[in-house]
Amino acid sequence: QFASVELVPGDPILGLTDAYNADTRPGKVNLGVGIYYDEQGRIPLLKCVEQVEKALADAAKPRGYLPIDGLAAYDLETQKLLFGADSELLSAGRVATSQTIGGSGALRVGADFLKKTLPKARIAISNPSWENHRVVFGNAGFEVSDYRYYDPASHGLDFDGMLEDLGKLEAGTVVLLHACCHNPTGVDLTAGQWQQVVELVKQRQLLPFIDIAYQGFDKGTDADATAIRLFGASGIPAFVVASSYSKSFSLYGERVGALSIVAADRDEAKRVQSNIKRTIRANWSSPSTHGAALVAGVLGSTELRAMWESELGEMRDRIHRLRAGLVSKLATLGAPEFAFIQQQAGMFSYSGLSKEQVDRLRDQYAIYAVGTGRICVAALSSSSLDRVAEAVYAVSRG
Numbered sequence: 001q002f003a004s005v006e007l008v009p010g011d012p013i014l015g016l017t018d019a020y021n022a023d024t025r026p027g028k029v030n031l032g033v034g035i036y037y038d039e040q041g042r043i044p045l046l047k048c049v050e051q052v053e054k055a056l057a058d059a060a061k062p063r064g065y066l067p068i069d070g071l072a073a074y075d076l077e078t079q080k081l082l083f084g085a086d087s088e089l090l091s092a093g094r095v096a097t098s099q100t101i102g103g104s105g106a107l108r109v110g111a112d113f114l115k116k117t118l119p120k121a122r123i124a125i126s127n128p129s130w131e132n133h134r135v136v137f138g139n140a141g142f143e144v145s146d147y148r149y150y151d152p153a154s155h156g157l158d159f160d161g162m163l164e165d166l167g168k169l170e171a172g173t174v175v176l177l178h179a180c181c182h183n184p185t186g187v188d189l190t191a192g193q194w195q196q197v198v199e200l201v202k203q204r205q206l207l208p209f210i211d212i213a214y215q216g217f218d219k220g221t222d223a224d225a226t227a228i229r230l231f232g233a234s235g236i237p238a239f240v241v242a243s244s245y246s247k248s249f250s251l252y253g254e255r256v257g258a259l260s261i262v263a264a265d266r267d268e269a270k271r272v273q274s275n276i277k278r279t280i281r282a283n284w285s286s287p288s289t290h291g292a293a294l295v296a297g298v299l300g301s302t303e304l305r306a307m308w309e310s311e312l313g314e315m316r317d318r319i320h321r322l323r324a325g326l327v328s329k330l331a332t333l334g335a336p337e338f339a340f341i342q343q344q345a346g347m348f349s350y351s352g353l354s355k356e357q358v359d360r361l362r363d364q365y366a367i368y369a370v371g372t373g374r375i376c377v378a379a380l381s382s383s384s385l386d387r388v389a390e391a392v393y394a395v396s397r398g
């Protein structure tokens with residue numbers, strides 16, 4: 001039956017973790033997947049989450065099904081976090097939010113909904129983008145093109161190229177935008193640049209699809225949602241937001257995400273939501289209970305929310321320190337050209353290392369990075385930093 005099935009290559013990101021786990025060399029470092037590790041090399045369990053978890057365990061509630069679109073309190077708190085508690089879009093009932101299986105589930109359900117509603121629409125993603133964006137939208141039947149984004153020469157943004165490419169897209173094209181902490185490059189737009197993109201998108205009648213998986217990892221929960229807030233205030237009739245708590249709550253395996261669709265008015269939002277529910281039903285029927293209860297429990301309590309903001313702030317500050325430490329160590333070794341790493345935002349840095357150099361990092365130093373040169377700065381620690389810097393220096397000098 002399956003004789004003709006061919007072996008396909010492993011996932012470029014998650015496949016690295018399999019290889020890393022199988023590696024028996026001491027001192028190995030995984031800078032592949034986007035996970036934040038603490039100083040001891042552990043994935044943190046946030047204290048605010050632990051408190052809710054204990055309360056849930058004590059209450060020992062039965063596990064019924066959630067509604068198709070998820071836990072209502074979770075959806076509501078998610079809307080406030082993304083659009084701002086005083087958002088006019090929310091008071092006007094223009095946002096349809098559904099709990100999804102991670103940010104990936106939000107992307108897939110959003111893609112399925114758009115393909116069905118706007119069958120002729122194409123999508124443009126940044127060059128480069130998260131590896132899975134092309135796969136998810138491609139599998140949903142979209143023709144995927146890209147717009148210029150990263151400038152390898154400056155290790156920064158090719159903003160003129162981006163505007164030029166977006167300006168050429170046909171009206172109705174879906175544009176995938178990373179709200180903050182761009183994955184894989186770590187290169188973000190300033191608020192002023194976002195405003196220009198918003199105006200262009202509006203003028204060209206494009207449909208923004210904003211992916212926000214790292215809210216709070218660069219400047220803070222509000223500042224990192226600048227793109228969403230600007231689109232929200234722009235008067236455009238519709239846009240889509242896929243969000244994730246994997247990183248900001250350190251709840252990777254709980255798969256807590258959400259899809260929010262902004263519609264023209266309350267009635268349109270209701271109709272959209274009914275279709276999203278149908279799409280979810282055909283995918284995973286209804287979402288899982290535990291992760292959403294944890295997030296809703298934290299965000300719904302003033303005290304726990306403040307605790308979360310502070311714990312998230314600690315992760316953010318530590319990533320900034322790790323960036324600075326890596327840059328300074330590389331400069332001491334004689335490689336000042338890596339200074340750009342400190343300008344990049346979030347978990348990732350596009351290090352500029354080639355595929356061959358990444359292979360040498362793995363083969364000679366047991367350091368794992370994505371083949372494109374992406375490294376997860378948030379997976380460093382003060383004990384691995386020197387070793388990583390020395391290895392990066394060595395491979396960069398051929």
Ligand code: LMR
Binds near residue numbers: 013032034130183
């Ligand atoms: C990453 O880019 O490493 C993360 O978003 C994890 C994933 O699913 O790829």
